Amino acid sequence: MRLNTGGESLSRQEIRNARFPGLFNESLKELATDSFFRAQIGRNIRGGRSRTGMADVEYVLRFFALLNLEERHEKSLPIAMDRFMAENQHASLSDTGALNKRFLRALRACEAIWGEQAFQLYRPNLGWRFIGTPLVYDAQMLACDLLPEFVLEESIKHRNLVIQEMVKIGGEYRFSGLARAASPHYIKEFSRAIKEMLEEIATR
Template sequence: MSKNSVNLEDVLDNARQTVKTDSYPMSIGELASMYEAGEIILRPEYQRYFRWSSEQKSKLIESILIGLPLPSVFVAQDEKGNWEVVDGMQRLSTIFDFMGIVDDETKRNAYYTAFETLSDDLYYIEEFTGKGWADFGRRIQLDFRRTKIQLTILLRETDLDAKFELFQRLNSGGTSISGQELRNAIIAGKNPEALKWFESLAQYEPFVKVCGMSDRDLSVRMDVELVLRFIVFLSDEIQSLPKAKSVDVFLTKALRNILSDDSFDYAGHEVTFKKTFDAILAAWGENALRYKSSPGTGKFSISFFEAVALGVAQNIEKLPSKKVLKEKIDSVGSNRAFRTASGSGKNAQRRIPELVKLGAKYFKI
């Protein structure tokens, strides 16, 4: 059948069958009770909530208090019947935090900042500045708890991947989410233990010291993305990168392959990862992968990471002495091939394989 003769109605009907939804309003009080009972799941892996300012949070509470309608919240039903928030985590987290019921897991997150009182950026009710939940009388609290929020529920029959596709599409307003934040959510949904593993490597002290990433990099989970890049770019998967639509798409597909591979060698990859950053830290020191005019200058450089860290990793069983390794790291930036591959305007899908290949040759004894 030719492309032009495809029955569009059949295509659309089949696509609609992959998404099963229900929709109805629920009060904030009902949602709060479900959250306290563990029936609503807010995954800190998404990280979006933690980038809301106190002013943004206060304006949301003000909107509820004066009766402005709130955007819909989308949740996905898991195998146990619980609701995992797909879009609306910022809103629900802010509400639950203000009400004083946010759970301990959220509070333990490194990016969490308590939200207990309203800021001075209120427009309609300035008199509420500095007030917290306990300052509200019974009537105000009841009105707040009875406020309705429209929910759309992705039923458990919906394909898991469709959940995250919806999340990405809905994320058009507010603070945008990074590709790795979305991938963290994918890992959390499919294999929570794998997420803990990625997180543990991202917190490995020599790795943290060598990369010297900014708070902004960390807030969008660039650290976890680097762990994934380290693993994937050292595998045969990199051969398909030049034909990928983007690095983000490539990494997401590679991650799914890892999560579906029961024989994936987590222990072996962890050994290589730790040996690599142990070696770089011992030879060069902290901030070795910050690069502008020379190692240790400017901000963290993804191109320098690809050439140095992956180059060292490919030669991890036979590295030069610390002195020679430091000299090699110092001189990578002056290498013509590095400058060509990492130059501005270079397509990332082509740059990365070139730098990985360069690193393998450059750090070989």
């Protein structure tokens, strides 16, 4: 398929949007309109959809691609996102609905647990800050997706303690560059630390 870009370079997500039209693609854009998602992610990527190359929609897709990354042993997240779009281009209404429900479950958990601090790291003398990459978003969303309801419920009850522990976790990790922070291995490692922290708090 040939894309008429009018002389402007398209982002990878804009290309996916053109290559893989369909119900799943539309659902990604709909999920990206969630008010909490827009408030938090918009502060991280800075700017509207037209200026960010559909970066908000790509954040939604990242969640789904990361879920299946380990099964396929993919090392490249962009390639995994391309593959997921291709495989789900013609997904049924029920399958698309199930994916949407899974995304929203994780998102609502992040909202209830971290609130305005969701998808941010704490930095001494600076407070809570977005770090300009999807790393914290990826890790918190994946952790919440993998946890059972009772752990999420206990985490919400003890959200102040969770936020305190998140400060410690953020201090223990050193983010040496965008490439490392964006690697699937590092995302999974960081997500595992958050998941184990929530499980520990829930069983106290």
